[in-house]
Amino acid sequence: MSDRFELFLTCPKGLEGLLIEEAVGLGLEDAREHTSAVRGMADMETAYRLCLWSRLANRVLLVLKRFPMKDAEDLYHGVLDIEWADHMVSDGTLAVEFSGHGSGIDNTHFGALKVKDAIVDKLRTPTGERPSIDKINPDLRIHLRLDRGEAILSLDLSGHSLHQRGYRLQQGAAPLKENLAAAILIRAGWPRIAAEGGALTDPMCGVGTFLVEGAMIAADMAPNLNRELWGFTTWLGHVPALWKKLHAEATERAAIGMNKTPLWVRGYEADPRLIQPARNNIERAGLSHWIKVYQGEVGTFEPRPDQNQKGLVICNPPYGERLGDEASLLYLYQNLGERLRQACMGWEAAVFTGAPDLGKRMGIRSHKQYSFWNGALPCKLLLINVNPDQFVTGERRTPEQRQAEREQAAYDQAPVEPQERQYNKNGNPIKPAPAPVVEQARLSEGGQMFANRLQKNLKLLGKWAKREGVDCYRVYDADMPEYSMAIDLYHDWVHVQEYAAPKSIDPEKASARMFDALAAIPQALNIDKSRVVVKRRERQSGTKQYERQSAQGKFTEVSEGGVKLLVNLTDYLDTGLFLDHRPMRMRIQKEAAGKRFLNLYCYTATASVHAAKGGARSTTSVDLSKTYLxxxxxxxxxNGFSDKNRLEQGDVMAWLEASRDEFDMIFIDPPTFSNSKRMEGIFDVQRDHVQLLDLAMARLAPGGVLYFSNNFRKFQLEDNLSARYAVEEISDKTIDPDFARNAKIHRAWKITAR
Structure with missing residues (x-):
């Protein structure tokens, strides 16, 4: 075989420029870029070195032959022409990967079969011995790339993809591949910062990929030093002595690097479930004495080991692919920006995101951006110098003011000498200089208008709510059409429901407006960003609005008319308390004394609790959901109520048909539509309300009252009900001031026997 080979190095899309720099540095000659690949010439020593040291490549392919092909027969004979006995034994194992199409081959599986058939036929012995297929750990992994009528037949020296370093056996929900993480670190300037003794911190470290890749770069550790299986291990062209020499050199370099004083490398992760997997990964990489991981929220992480230490803050915050997902993450990005401004003055930062619009909301300008691909998702790497010149604030400052801020920041971060800084020459304590104030991010013109509306609503409704003893109410409901959302206060929490924008609205404009509004909410309502919950509300079908959205299980206590109730703001689309029905609940409380109360489709039985508070003789609450019961x-x-309050699980219609009890007051607030598997048939409020009311009225005691309401905007009460019962619509009497702008939120009727 020749002493020089053509090599193809594959990589994730967008890494080609970095990979060619790395490969040339490792000895690749005549290098050229291709889409997701780099091509060049090298000897065997360089090929091994690329396998061992490339932090960016996926695979190192050694080209065995190039040949033109017009059809499947050309493919077969071109592969058959190779002396395969020089590469593997006749009873060895084989795997074939085929990419590309054309020349009569439109199916990669068919192309791989033709390559396999040619190799097997070439090596088949007179006694019938022949290679077999092993897709997991073959002796030889062959790759054929079909490119514009040319077949490029290669031997895969790497075996499994080189991004699989072997240390990350545990990973989070959306991990970055190791070679992408390394590329981001390189683009962020980490090799330079590490050489200068700088620190590395990741405030959202997940299972520690950035930290491990960064520490390996700093410690001069070959990324694939500990890999045991290679594509060339059982290749007959393998030169073990040369490989052992290179591996020994890499081992020695790693030992020297690991014996250096470790750099300060720290990770912080909010999810406690990821802490131990991160530590396990770090230990497998042999870097436990370099890297430490702690549990902590973004808003509390403190990166500086001491006042003089500088370095790189790097992170890959979560980003949603839908507008609603992105919106709920705005505060996370804002918190990150605040921590950078407060605790990382003079540091460099690198934020890798698939939602650049969120990156813009951090309140710090990036001085450079790079495009990457995370799988099929286009992403941006935002590079930031954390200094006051880059802060986006609500105030324009002169160059002199910026210089004064820099001097103040330098003063605040200077090492403190107790004898000189804590006491003056008279021995009296010196008052410390005040910490720099981090200004709130400037609101856009639209965001300020939105904030003004919120503050106006809060001022008007807050007085009413305090007078009525209510601490959960709607403060905004699409008052401004371009800001289409509902905002509810639940004591000291804010619940935001974003209504899906019409298809006629540009998604980018809708996204920008949503971000403007979310930025305004904490300022206008004086609520911490961590207490704002954002959801997206779309047209629901069936019981989707009752389906679980999350699993945090966190309940918040709120009060209403002397009653305490539990709401869950995160786990479901609805919170467990329909705010618009507050007047109906208060009416029930006032009228319930001494009465037998029945609550159908009771949900979380808030109306029943009000009835019990009002002195009901008994309450019965029926719902199909065990969770809500x-x-x-x-x-x-x-509320201290236990006796005389029955909770019945069942289909309401079936329950009414079977019941023989009488009730003095009945409340029915059915869903618009339900097709639960636990009920017979399908419930449609427009179609089925007459039957429902007839069944319920049969259970109403003489002199009793039934209250019926629903939220179906197109609902029409059947006219013939008035012939059998006394029916009075009371919708306008069941709307409180916080829903006055949306008077059609529900309709309600009072029904009694004639």
Whole structure:
């Protein structure tokens, strides 16, 4: 075989420029870029070195032959022409990967079969011995790339993809591949910072990929030093002595690097479930004495080991692919920006995101951006110098003011000498200089208008709510059409429901407006960003609005008319308390004394709790969901009610047909539509409300009253009900001031026997 070979190095899309620099540095000659690949010439020593040291490549392919092909027969004979006995034994194992199409081959599986057939036929012995297929750990992994009528047949020296370093056996929900993480670190300037003794920190470290890749760069550790299986291990062209020499050199370099004083490398992760997997990965990489990982929220992480230390803050914050997902993450990006401004003055930062618009909301300008691909998702790497010149604030400052801020920041970060800085020459304590104030991010013109509206609503409704003893109410409901959302206050929490924009609205404009509004909410309502919950509300079908969205299980206590209730702001689209029905609940409380109360489709039984508060003789609450009945039980317990309050699980229609009890007051607030598997048939409020009301009225005691309401905007009460019962619409009497702008939120009727 020749002493020089053609090599193809594959990589993720967008890494080609970095890979060619790395490969040339490792000895690749005549290098050229291709899409997701680099091509060049090298000897065997360089090929091994690339396998061992490339932090960016996926695979190192040694080209065995190039040949033109017009059809499948050309492919077969071109592969057959190779002396395969020089590469593998006749009873060895084989795997074939085929990419590209054309020349009569449109199916990669068919192309791989033709390559396999040619190799097997070439090596088949007179006794019938022949290679077999092993897709997991073959003796030889062959790759054929078809490119514009030319077949490029290669031997895969790497085996498994080189991004699989072997240390990351545990990973989070959306991990970065190791070679992409390394590329981001390189683009962020980490090799330079590490050489200068700088620190590295990741405030959202997940399972520690950035930290491990960064520490390996700093310690001069070959990324694939600990890999045991290679594509060339059982290749007959393998030169073991040459490989052992290169591996020994890499081992010695790693030992020297690991014996250096470790750099300060720290990770912080909010999710406690990821802490131990991160530590396990770090230990497998042999870097436990370099890297430490702690549990902590973004808003609390403190990167500086001492006042003089500088370095790189790097992170890959979560980003949603839908507008609603992105919106809910705005505050995370804002918190990151605040921590950078407060705790990382003079550091460099690198934020890798698939949502650049969110990156812009951090309140710090990036001085450079790079495009990457994370799988099929286009992403940006934002590079930031954390200094006051780059801060986006609500105030324009002169160059002199910026210089004064820099001097103040330098003063605040200077090492403190107790004898000189804590006491003056008279021995009296010196008052420390005040910490620099981090200004709130400037609101856009639209965001300020939105904030003004919120503050106006809060001022008007806050007085009413305090007078009525209500601490959960709607403060905004699409008052400004371009800001289409509902905002509810739940004591000291804010619940935001974004309505899906019409298809006629440009998604980018809708996204920008949503971000403007979310930026304004904490300032206008004086609520910490960590207490704002954002959801996206679209047209629901079936029971989708009741389906679980999350699993945090966090309940918040709120009060209403002397009653304490539990709401869950995160786990479901609705919170467990329909705010628009507050007047109906208060009416029930006032009228319930001494009465037997029935609550159908009770949800979390808030109306029943109000009835019990009002002195009801008994309450019965019926719902199909065990989850909501358990929630209802907790609502009763929270108020000290337990006896005389029945909770019945079942289909309401079937329950009414089977019941023989009488009730003095009945409340029915059915869903618009339900097709639960636990009920017979499908419930449609427009179609089925007459049957429902007839069944319920049959259970109403003489002199009793039934309250019926629903939220279906197109609902029409059947006219013939008035012939059998006394029916009075009371919708306008069941709307509180916080829903006055949306008077059609529901309709309600009072029904009694004639």
């Amino acid at each position: 358990d929630w209802a039980r907790r609502n009763f317990s929270l």
